[in-house]
Amino acid sequence: MKKDYSLIHRPRRYFVWAWPLIILIGLIVSMQSFALNFVRENDLFSWPLKEFAAVKTAVTRSSEKTKPEQDFTQKSKGMKAGALPLADPCTNITTLPCEQVNVTLPFNLNFDGNEGGLLDKNGALIGFTMVGDLSGTPVSTDSISSTAVPKGYKPSRLTIADGKLNIRTNSGIAFQTNNNQINALGAGILADGRVVFETTIINPFNGTKSEQGGLWVGLSDKTFLKLSISANKVEMRKELNDVTSGVTTNANTDQRVTGVIDNLSTKTVRLRMVADFVTNTLEGYYSTDGVAYTNVGTAYTSGTNPAAINIADMALAGKTIYAGIYATHRTNTSALTYSFDNFSIKNYEFPMITAPYRINAGGIQRTVGSVVYNADDIYARVAGNVSNASYTGLPSTITVPELYYERRFGSKFSYYLPIANGRYTINMHFVENFQGAAGGRIFDVNFEGNTLLDNLDIFSEVGKTNVLIKTIETQVSDGVLNIDFIASKDNAIINAIEILPVTPPNEAPVFASATYSFNKDEATAAGAGIGQVSATDAAGQTVHYSITAGNQSSKFAIDSESGAITLAGTLNYATDSVYVLTVQATDNATPALSATAQVTIHVNKPVTGNHAPVAALPINDQTAVTGTAFTYNVAAGTFTDEDSDPLTYTVSLANDGLLPSWLSFDAANLSFSGTPDAAATYRIKLTANDGKVSASTEFNLVVNAAAAINHAPVAALPINDQSAVAGTAFTYNVAAGTFTDEDSDPLTYTASLANDGSLPLWLSFDAANVSFSGTPETAATYRIKLTANDGKVSASTEFNLVVNAAAATNHAPVLALSISDQSVVAGSAFSYKMAAGTFTDEDSDPLTYTAS
Known part of the structure; x- marks a missing residue:
């Protein structure tokens, strides 16, 4: 709609010229006010990305291999409708929307070009979602544009090919105050529990100019961890705020490095870095076969400086960190190419526990009597804090007070305990060591997502420095027992945990x-x-x-x-x-x-003159098959009685044991029935009693296992049509795997024409090697059928064999008439026409002529 400014300039006409200037001044003042009211953190590399969850970003990529076209429409907290939009808060580390930088675990990249993330030079997707920012001055030879966004991202040096990500190196490096590493590729995660980072480098370069490539994990190029390969050595290093130890012996607390590894540059090297954000330790490993891994800190055996690096001072736990790969040629004057075969981040696979299992929360292993409480160094996935400070006031009956001095506490922490599904009894040991009144410490304890200890106040139940044991039962259905502590006042606290199997009550036989x-x-x-x-x-x-x-x-x-x-x-x-x-x-x-x-x-009462029954007919051995109903009717006359007494029948095993549970005997009809469930042989005893004495006969009942169901062979691969030439030897070997058999039965092969006629006389078939051979005589086309039989059923496939006629034999031209020598006078024109028939050709082919 056109604006009407008539009310402004109607009284005084000079406002016609002044109003655009007034509006411009107003806009400038408004923008300055906005800028003063908006404070932005400069080091976005270490921002927790959840702060930008409200940012709505739409990204449209062109199908052409050009720079992505981005359409950013955003709203920021506190921004009024119509205000100028803020710049994307993640543009210094990514071209993606902020919410795509953090990834969920496990995170696996195979570099197939279709795994999302940033782009390589050809527009293929490399999988990584961010690149490290540069806080230092770029190396001049790295040719970084002052307007590049992100500054550390050069897709022209990245190539996805054959399932590998190739990084063409630059000179920059994130080391101390250099902070100019290019293409430090990564993804954001939450530093929680124990996390494993892995990659594979193919034939890592061996040089003397600090050339290197490997894994990195950290907050920024000032604070990070790395595991890299350089000069045929594997090095793990910690850097905090641009500071890392320069000690060159095994006393270096920030470095773990191997000796020179023979031929490392000719191998495929697997790097593995394990960061434990509970115990604040870092371990590094390498492998040249993908099976056996060597700890890079093996030579570091000091009790104060062991194989693992202490990372507690980095305070990474609970923060958003970044992890990925990097490579640099450092002071080498030539760029190198590092080939990475894969990359992954996953949660450490916690060892399975078996009940009973006990934990000394926040402490080392303790033994109380014969009961062992394990050290709390693995399963606290969200760590909170720990303490072993002693205090007074524990009851004298506590024989190992350290079990209650040591404790884990915090506003929120949790345990992650892999264990078999089932029902468990959990004993939770608490001591209120600090609060001196009710209501000072209140917290919940959740088991498997259910709040079973609600608003727990230790002091209100047992007072200060007394042991409170709470017993609950919980069901584990997902293979992991999760225990979560959430404080509503002060800190939640735990001293010991017992996980015991729930024993069902005994029942009588x-x-x-x-x-x-x-x-x-x-x-x-x-x-x-x-x-x-x-x-x-x-x-x-x-x-x-x-x-x-x-x-x-x-x-x-x-x-x-x-x-x-x-x-x-x-x-x-x-x-x-x-x-x-x-x-x-x-x-x-x-x-x-x-x-x-x-x-x-x-x-039985003895009767004078009574005659015992007689087993007159033997019972033949019987057979049954597992899973199939069995019936057997005893033949009439099997037993006879001279006195014609009525007979009653009983049955048992030959050793007087009971019949198997699946087999029933109908005494009135003298019949057996049932469905056996397992192969076995039974000796059956059938007894006839005339009310006074008995007679028995026995037979075997053999239960055989049901025969396996046969599956027909399958023509798994088609046979391409074949061609041959008349008069030329022909051979064709049928490819392995053309037929498959689910039962792995041996297959026999036959060949015929498709109409079941015999093969032509010149064509032989070798069934043992599944091959055809022979020399055809004339041109023809045959439809061949190849049949595979597993001894029971068959399958066939067909193909065409086309025999082409042999090409005619060519005869060379012949010089039929010799050409006489010719003479010429200098300065005079010369010409000579060759006589017809000088050359002849047996095949009457047209001839072309050249002279030299």
Whole structure:
């Protein structure tokens, strides 16, 4: 809409010329006020990126291989609508939106050109999301433009090719006050717990001009850690605010370096840096085979200066840091190319613990009686603070007071404990060592995301310097026990943690049946089997059997392990025709639990003139297959009885044991049925009783494992059409893997025409080597079928074999008429025409002529 300024200039006409100047002055004053009210941190390299989460940035990349086109539309906290937009707060380290600089772990780059991030010189994506800023003056030979954004980023020196990121080096380096390293590529992460950084360098350069390449981790080019390869050595170094020790012996607290490693420049070298932000230590490793790793600090054996570098003074824990790769040719006059094969950042894989497991929070390993509390040097993923300062007032019953002097505390800290899924009892030991009144320290403790200790106030429960043990139960379902401490007043605190398995309450054994009944003849000999009882225990404990009642004169005995009952004396129907025993099954728990069953033994009455049943027909051995229903009907007439007494039937194993649980016996119909679940052989005993005496017969039941399901071969690779030439030997070897078989069965091969006709006589097929050979005579096209058979089923594939006619033989031209010598007079014109037929050609080919 056109603005109407008539109200301004109508009374005084000279405002027509003055109003543009007034508006310009107003804009200048407004911009100056805005600038004075907006204070921006200069060193954006170490900004926590979460401060810029509100920045909304849209990036549009051109499909052409040109500089990315960016359209930045942003809002900043406190910016009024219509105010001038702020510059992108991350432009000194990235061309990406700020929220894309930080990455989640694990972070893996394989340099395939499609992993996001910044660009190489050809527009391929290199995966890294930022580049280190330069706080120093660039080296003049590095040709850094004063307007370059970011200043440390030169995509023209970066190339993605064949799964590698190649860095063409510059002279600059981040060392002490130089601070002019170009293309220190990286990504942002949170310094939390124990983190592993890795990369692979192929044939790292070996020189004498401080040429180097490797890993870097840090806040900026003033404060960082690096693990690099230079002069066939591997060096780990710490630099804090541009300061790093220059000591050249193993007393250097900021450096760990190997000796010269033979032929390192001809190898593929894997670098691994492990930063522990809980214990504030840094370790470096290298490997030339990707399997065995050597600690670069192996030669540093001093108790005060060990293999790991102390990084506590860098105060990295809990901050956003950056990690990546770099390379420089330093004082070499020629640029070098360093090839990086991959890069990764991942959380350290914490060792699995097994309950019971105890931790002396914030302290070293302590032993109380026979119980060991492990040192707290691994699992505090968010560390908080630790102390071992002693104090007075602990009860005299505490035999190892150091367990409660040492402690971990903070407004927020957590433990990350890999452990098998299951339910656990957690004992948490607390001592209030500082606060002298209720309400001075209040905090929550979360287990697996659930607040199970809410608003804990140690003093209000047990007072000062007394031990408070809180016991809770929690379920682990993701393979990690997470314990989080969150203070609402002062600091949360913990002295010791016990992780114990939850033991389910013991349950008594259970008999397969509450009652058992067996029949035995009076004439049964001592030692003969009576029958067997069986009980199971839910906890898998060992069960023992005993007879606790009804066993007058110790007439019967029982095997304490198997439950088999045998006759220990003699039977007399006249005095005792029935015995009722109480059999007890007892587990081996503490305390032990028991169950009982009633066993009734009937003594068969002897009958004068009775004839025992007879096993008239043998039962043939039977077979079954696992997973398949089995039935068997005993043939009529298997048992006969001379007295025609009605017979009753029982069945058991030949040793009088119980049938397997899957097998049922129908006594009324004399049939067996069931579905076996495992291969086995059983000796079955079938007994017929006429009410007085018995007869038995036995047979084998063999359960075979189910046959594996066969899978047909598969034509996995097509065979390309082949060509041959008449009169020329032809061979073709079928490629390995053309057919595959899921069962790995050996395959046999046959070949025919596609219509199943025989191959032409000139063509042979070698089935052992899967190859064709022969010399064709005439031009033709054949459709060949190759078949693979695994001994059961077949699969085929077809291809064309085209035989082309041989090319005609060419004959050289022939000089048919000789050409006589010619003479010429100096200064006179000369010409000579060659006679027709001077040259002839047998093939009548057209001839071309040249003279020399």
